[in-house]
Amino acid sequence: MSGRFLDQIFISTKQLLLSFFSGAPNWVLQLISSLINIAALLGVFLSLFALISVLERKILGRIQNRYGPNRVGPFGLFQPVADGIKMLIKEDIVPLRADKVVHFLAPIMMVVPAILALGVIPYGRNMTAFSIDGGILFFFAVGSATELAVFMAGWGSNNKFSMLGAMRAIAQMVSYELPLIVTILPVVMIVGSLSPDAIVAAQGAYWHGIVPRWFVFTPWGATAFILFFVSGLVESNRTPFDVPEGESEIVAGHMTEYSGFKYATFFMAEYFGMFAISGLAVTLFLGGWQAPFGFLQWIPSYAWFFAKLCLLLFVFIWIRGTLPRTRVDQVMNFAWKFMLPMAFACIIAAAVWHYQGHGLRGWLWSAAVIAAVYFALSYFLESRKRFAPRTYRFAE
Amino acid sequence: MSTVAFFAIAIFTLAAALAAASFSKLIHAALCLALAFIGIAAFYFSLGAEFVGLAQVFIYVGAVAVLIVFTILLTRRESDAPVQFKWSGAVVALAVFAGLIWAIFKSPLPGGAAPAVAPLTVKQIGESLMTSYVWPLQCVGLLLTGALIGAVVLVMDEKP
Numbered sequence: 001m002s003g004r005f006l007d008q009i010f011i012s013t014k015q016l017l018l019s020f021f022s023g024a025p026n027w028v029l030q031l032i033s034s035l036i037n038i039a040a041l042l043g044v045f046l047s048l049f050a051l052i053s054v055l056e057r058k059i060l061g062r063i064q065n066r067y068g069p070n071r072v073g074p075f076g077l078f079q080p081v082a083d084g085i086k087m088l089i090k091e092d093i094v095p096l097r098a099d100k101v102v103h104f105l106a107p108i109m110m111v112v113p114a115i116l117a118l119g120v121i122p123y124g125r126n127m128t129a130f131s132i133d134g135g136i137l138f139f140f141a142v143g144s145a146t147e148l149a150v151f152m153a154g155w156g157s158n159n160k161f162s163m164l165g166a167m168r169a170i171a172q173m174v175s176y177e178l179p180l181i182v183t184i185l186p187v188v189m190i191v192g193s194l195s196p197d198a199i200v201a202a203q204g205a206y207w208h209g210i211v212p213r214w215f216v217f218t219p220w221g222a223t224a225f226i227l228f229f230v231s232g233l234v235e236s237n238r239t240p241f242d243v244p245e246g247e248s249e250i251v252a253g254h255m256t257e258y259s260g261f262k263y264a265t266f267f268m269a270e271y272f273g274m275f276a277i278s279g280l281a282v283t284l285f286l287g288g289w290q291a292p293f294g295f296l297q298w299i300p301s302y303a304w305f306f307a308k309l310c311l312l313l314f315v316f317i318w319i320r321g322t323l324p325r326t327r328v329d330q331v332m333n334f335a336w337k338f339m340l341p342m343a344f345a346c347i348i349a350a351a352v353w354h355y356q357g358h359g360l361r362g363w364l365w366s367a368a369v370i371a372a373v374y375f376a377l378s379y380f381l382e383s384r385k386r387f388a389p390r391t392y393r394f395a396e
Numbered sequence: 397m398s399t400v401a402f403f404a405i406a407i408f409t410l411a412a413a414l415a416a417a418s419f420s421k422l423i424h425a426a427l428c429l430a431l432a433f434i435g436i437a438a439f440y441f442s443l444g445a446e447f448v449g450l451a452q453v454f455i456y457v458g459a460v461a462v463l464i465v466f467t468i469l470l471t472r473r474e475s476d477a478p479v480q481f482k483w484s485g486a487v488v489a490l491a492v493f494a495g496l497i498w499a500i501f502k503s504p505l506p507g508g509a510a511p512a513v514a515p516l517t518v519k520q521i522g523e524s525l526m527t528s529y530v531w532p533l534q535c536v537g538l539l540l541t542g543a544l545i546g547a548v549v550l551v552m553d554e555k556p
Contacts, residue, residue, distance in 0.1 A: 142453065144454055148465070
């Protein structure tokens with residue numbers, strides 16, 4: 001009983017707030033309901049942004065054997081507040097020959113799609129801010145507007161580094177959007193719906209009462225999850241795929257000419273994009289807000305969701321602290337020659353799994369499909385490589 | 397409520413389209429065109445055609461607008477020469493306008509209120525694409541794959 005109450009506490013609070021306006025016409029109620037959702041979404045994710053930005057520096061410090069921020073507040077936890085004040089009172093420099101309007105609008109255009117994309121993810125039982133029938137499609141539709149924003153930032157700054165960075169960013173975002181979308185197709189095929197709520201509901205039961213029916217525990221699901229995660233790294237321009245802002249080559253890419261709070265907005269957009277991609281990965285493959293064991297269902301659903309989200313965010317940071325940056329052409333080759341065929345293999349493996357019955361036989365057959373494609377790809381991609389002096393394709 | 401929404405979206409879309417047609421800087425025009433695409437998607441949403449609206453944003457804002465912007469970026473320098481009036485362009489614009497007007501007035505409009513139609517779900521669209529329209533779908537897929545390979549062949553001018 002108390003578990004049920006804790007689980008639905010935010011929904012109940014919202015209903016309580018709405019009951020104050022019970023006399024109002026229907027569209028006013030809808031408007032207020034949407035505003036409450038938006039306020040909750042922004043409040044939660046801005047706090048998470050502040051928390052993760054300091055945690056990232058702490059974890060990177062731990063990985064690099066140093067302390068990280070520890071001056072402001074206990075354990076440096078108030079660092080984001082200090083950073084925010086610093087960013088707000090910094091001078092906002094706009095280049096003289098920049099396209100002022102486009103330069104100004106780019107950071108806003110960057111952060112809006114990320115926030116919109118966060119709206120369709122189910123954060124707990126009955127806790128989807130905007131549940132629409134084609135939620136997954138909505139996620140990628142608004143996400144695709146980011147490319148235009150990156151272009152606006154690069155072009156509006158009137159700077160060669162900005163433009164080069166923007167072109168790199170758009171090139172890799174367009175390339176990796178393909179594997180990103182193809183890897184979600186198996187899940188959509190098996191569930192038969194594009195709605196995130198239905199996808200989470202389909203992962204609700206347990207095999208033999210122990211192993212949860214999350215898609216990551218099937219061969220195609222595990223492969224698709226890894227591919228999705230790597231594509232997500234690229235889409236949110238994170239290490240090891242942060243060539244668009246490689247500071248040793250092109251100052252800071254499309255963010256070169258931004259300062260003060262506009263720069264902070266870009267930073268925020270990057271983090272929000274990371275939250276959105278991780279949230280979608282949790283929804284699609286890690287069972288959304290479902291508990292990992294049946295006997296742990298008394299813990300509220302949103303706690304599970306945010307625990308999984310934070311786990312994925314930790315992996316993002318861990319990878320950043322571990323791997324060096326890739327080269328531009330390596331990133332592209334990897335997308336078209338490896339990621340895309342593997343993503344198609346996932347579709348076939350999911351179909352095999354489905355038609356062999358969702359049991360052990362289907363599991364083995366689909367694992368066989370994935371393994372065959374993986375070894376064939378490794379063989380054909382490696383077969384023409386010999387030890388030889390290195391040749392450069394783009395720099396002669 | 398829906399009338400208010402209609403007029404708000406209509407004014408937004410028309411303003412964006414007008415800006416796209418009249419800005420002298422091509423990049424600004426292209427960005428305004430993207431705004432107009434978003435306005436049209438909003439129309440589809442308000443009419444209940446969710447999937448078409450999402451596809452509109454996905455394809456036109458995500459792909460076509462980026463394509464246009466890159467085409468402008470890679471093909472021409474921004475010139476300060478005043479834009480002259482071109483008769484050929486005016487003739488083409490008038491012809492398209494007249495054709496559209498003719499088509500609109502020729503098509504019969506149902507009198508009275510439109511019958512209520514159940515909103516189309518994504519599932520129904522998918523099923524009809526995979527059953528009755530599977531051949532057109534496959535042809536489009538083949539065409540797009542051909543275009544993709546052709547683009548790679550065109551730009552790859554290095555020795556094997």
